[in-house]
Amino acid sequence: MLFFTQCFGAVLDLIHLRFQHYKAKRVFSAAGQLVCVVNPTHSLKYAPTRCAAAQTSAEQGVLPPCHHHEAVHDPQLVPCTCPLYSCPWEGHLEVVVPHLRQTHCINILQGAEIVFLATDMHLPAPTDWIIMHSCLGHQFLLVLRKQEKYEGHPQFFATMMLIGTPTQADNFTYRLELNRNQRRLKWEATPRSVLECVDSVISDGDCLVLNTSLAQLFSDNGSLAIGIAITTSKVHNAEAEM
Amino acid sequence: MLFFTQCFGAVLDLIHLRFQHYKAKRVFSAAGQLVCVVNPTHSLKYAPTRCAAAQTSAEQGVLPPCHHHEAVHDPQLVPCTCPLYSCPWEGHLEVVVPHLRQTHCINILQGAEIVFLATDMHLPAPTDWIIMHSCLGHQFLLVLRKQEKYEGHPQFFATMMLIGTPTQADNFTYRLELNRNQRRLKWEATPRSVLECVDSVISDGDCLVLNTSLAQLFSDNGSLAIGIAITTSKVHNAEAEM
Numbered sequence: 001m002l003f004f005t006q007c008f009g010a011v012l013d014l015i016h017l018r019f020q021h022y023k024a025k026r027v028f029s030a031a032g033q034l035v036c037v038v039n040p041t042h043s044l045k046y047a048p049t050r051c052a053a054a055q056t057s058a059e060q061g062v063l064p065p066c067h068h069h070e071a072v073h074d075p076q077l078v079p080c081t082c083p084l085y086s087c088p089w090e091g092h093l094e095v096v097v098p099h100l101r102q103t104h105c106i107n108i109l110q111g112a113e114i115v116f117l118a119t120d121m122h123l124p125a126p127t128d129w130i131i132m133h134s135c136l137g138h139q140f141l142l143v144l145r146k147q148e149k150y151e152g153h154p155q156f157f158a159t160m161m162l163i164g165t166p167t168q169a170d171n172f173t174y175r176l177e178l179n180r181n182q183r184r185l186k187w188e189a190t191p192r193s194v195l196e197c198v199d200s201v202i203s204d205g206d207c208l209v210l211n212t213s214l215a216q217l218f219s220d221n222g223s224l225a226i227g228i229a230i231t232t233s234k235v236h237n238a239e240a241e242m
Numbered sequence: 243m244l245f246f247t248q249c250f251g252a253v254l255d256l257i258h259l260r261f262q263h264y265k266a267k268r269v270f271s272a273a274g275q276l277v278c279v280v281n282p283t284h285s286l287k288y289a290p291t292r293c294a295a296a297q298t299s300a301e302q303g304v305l306p307p308c309h310h311h312e313a314v315h316d317p318q319l320v321p322c323t324c325p326l327y328s329c330p331w332e333g334h335l336e337v338v339v340p341h342l343r344q345t346h347c348i349n350i351l352q353g354a355e356i357v358f359l360a361t362d363m364h365l366p367a368p369t370d371w372i373i374m375h376s377c378l379g380h381q382f383l384l385v386l387r388k389q390e391k392y393e394g395h396p397q398f399f400a401t402m403m404l405i406g407t408p409t410q411a412d413n414f415t416y417r418l419e420l421n422r423n424q425r426r427l428k429w430e431a432t433p434r435s436v437l438e439c440v441d442s443v444i445s446d447g448d449c450l451v452l453n454t455s456l457a458q459l460f461s462d463n464g465s466l467a468i469g470i471a472i473t474t475s476k477v478h479n480a481e482a483e484m
Contacts, residue, residue: 150392173424182415182475183448184430205455206425213447233424 035115035225036107038144040127096163096194097139100132108132108139116226118144121219125154132163135230139163140174140191142228143198156215158187158226159198159207166193170233176208177227178218185210185218190233277357277467278349280386282369338405338436339381342374350374350381358468360386363461367396374405377472381405382416382433384470385440398457400429400468401440401449408435412475418450419469420460427452427460432475 089099100106109131118129129144144158158176162169169191178185187208192201201207210218218224331341342348351373360371371386386400400418404411411433420427429450434443443449452460460466 150395153392182432184428186426186428188426190424205453206459209451209453209456211447211451214451217448 034109034111034113035117036109036131037117037119037223038107038129038131040118040120040123040129041104093163093165093195097132100130100141104130106130106132108134110134112136112231113227113229116142116144116228118224118226119222121146121156121215121222121224133160133228133230136172136232138168138172140172140230141194141198142226143202144224144226145198145202147202149203154212156210156212156224157202157205157207158210159201160191160228160230161194161196161198161201162191163194166195169193173231173233175227175229175231177229178210178224179227180218180220180225183217185214191230276351276353276355277359278351278373279359279361279465280349280371280373282360282362282365282371283346335406335437339374342372342383346372348372348374350376352376354378354473355469355471358384358386358470360466360468361464363388363398363457363464363466375402375470375472378414378474380410380414382414382472383436383440384468385444386466386468387440387444389444391445396454398452398454398466399444399447399449400452401443402433402470402472403436403438403440403443404433405436408437411435415473415475417469417471417473419471420452420466421469422460422462422467425459427456433472 087103089103091099097108101108111133112135114133116129116131123146125146125148127146131142133140133142139162141161141163142158143161144156146154146156148154160174160176162172172191173188174191175186175188177187185208189206192198215224329345331345333341339350343350353375354377356375358371358373365388367388367390369388373384375382375384381404383403383405384400385403386398388396388398390396402416402418404414414433415430416433417428417430419429427450431448457466
């Protein structure tokens with residue numbers, strides 16, 4: 001009987017997933033778009049100043065040393081790349097992708113345009129929804145974070161970061177699009193480098209920001225579908241040609 | 243000497259205005275777009291519940307009675323249309339436009355696509371920037387409001403309302419676009435009717451919302467250029483044809 005109940009539950013989950021997938025595809029009607037269902041990760045703690053040192057170093061063109069420890073560090077190590085605060089990992093830029101895949105089971109998707117379907121938007125802040133996106137020969141990290149900047153007023157922040165240097169990041173433009181209930185919200189910007197740290201991008205508010213009421217208007221049954229597209233930025237290409 | 247100083251000041255103002263106009267045109271490069279410089283109006287007080295009664299009536303398809311007074315009102319009177327709170331005016335929908343033009347000196351612009359250039363974004367909340375937009379045979383009201391929903395954290399809210407009924411408003415789509423510093427933010431929605439009251443649209447957050455840091459990123463020398471476009475909504479046209 002228990003076995004039957006579990007099987008039935010699994011079938012229901014599959015039907016629900018399939019239905020969500022169908023709805024997300026319907027919203028973003030472009031043919032051939034990949035829909036990825038992303039489950040939340042509850043973050044236990046946040047320290048807004050965690051990456052201040054790392055960011056300053058990245059701006060100066062130096063890979064950041066970690067300020068968690070007193071020891072002298074290899075400047076090639078990246079302490080900030082993993083957006084999950086509780087993770088003490090640090091490593092070279094080249095091994096960030098395997099770390100995120102293996103240690104945190106973060107999915108990696110291929111394709112120029114994908115739909116990110118974040119589930120369980122009602123979960124309390126702080127919560128993260130994270131995915132990697134492989135596109136145009138690079139890997140990008142999409143982070144959607146629910147956070148209370150003002151106590152009692154959770155907001156959603158979405159940004160895209162290149163797993164690469166700030167100079168490489170300048171060559172791209174990313175677009176996040178929400179489309180539901182006769183409303184459409186589009187955010188386009190140059191991705192930041194993971195060396196600049198996701199925490200500081202979000203605390204600066206230099207990303208797509210949604211208050212709870214807007215997030216509800218764009219959500220369907222507790223899930224938020226975000227259309228993602230990455231292109232090479234024409235301005236930079238033009239400058240490079242000149 | 244005083245005369246000379248005043249003349250010189252006026253010339254400087256004109257040069258500054260011309261320069262802002264030029265910059266706004268450069269940002270929104272489409273040819274033939276009209277740029278309108280909009281000065282702020284400092285609002286003395288806000289009462290978030292002011293239009294609750296009006297909104298309920300509008301949803302029920304009845305023109306709202308005014309709740310400021312105890313007297314019996316003509317149901318054709320519109321108490322909420324004037325977004326300036328301190329104004330006790332009420333009148334029929336047909337005379338809202340002359341009231342806004344004559345009493346509040348709100349400009350009216352023609353054209354399908356215009357650029358709204360709000361000046362002095364640094365002014366403390368609450369502040370409004372308002373303009374009327376005549377397009378597709380109707381008049382629309384664009385309201386940009388700086389307001390502190392959370393004390394000490396001013397935000398900017400932008401919305402477009404039709405000076406007409408909710409049924410008429412359903413036939414249109416408006417788009418607000420910010421474009422600067424390699425960032426682009428677009429909001430598209432169906433305009434609300436002025437009968438639904440701008441205060442409730444803003445308190446619901448069902449509009450373009452900008453925090454201070456994003457507003458600064460999109461501003462140029464204290465002015466924010468918002469590209470506005472209005473179209474007839476295709477969904478409704480298609481439904482009407484069916």
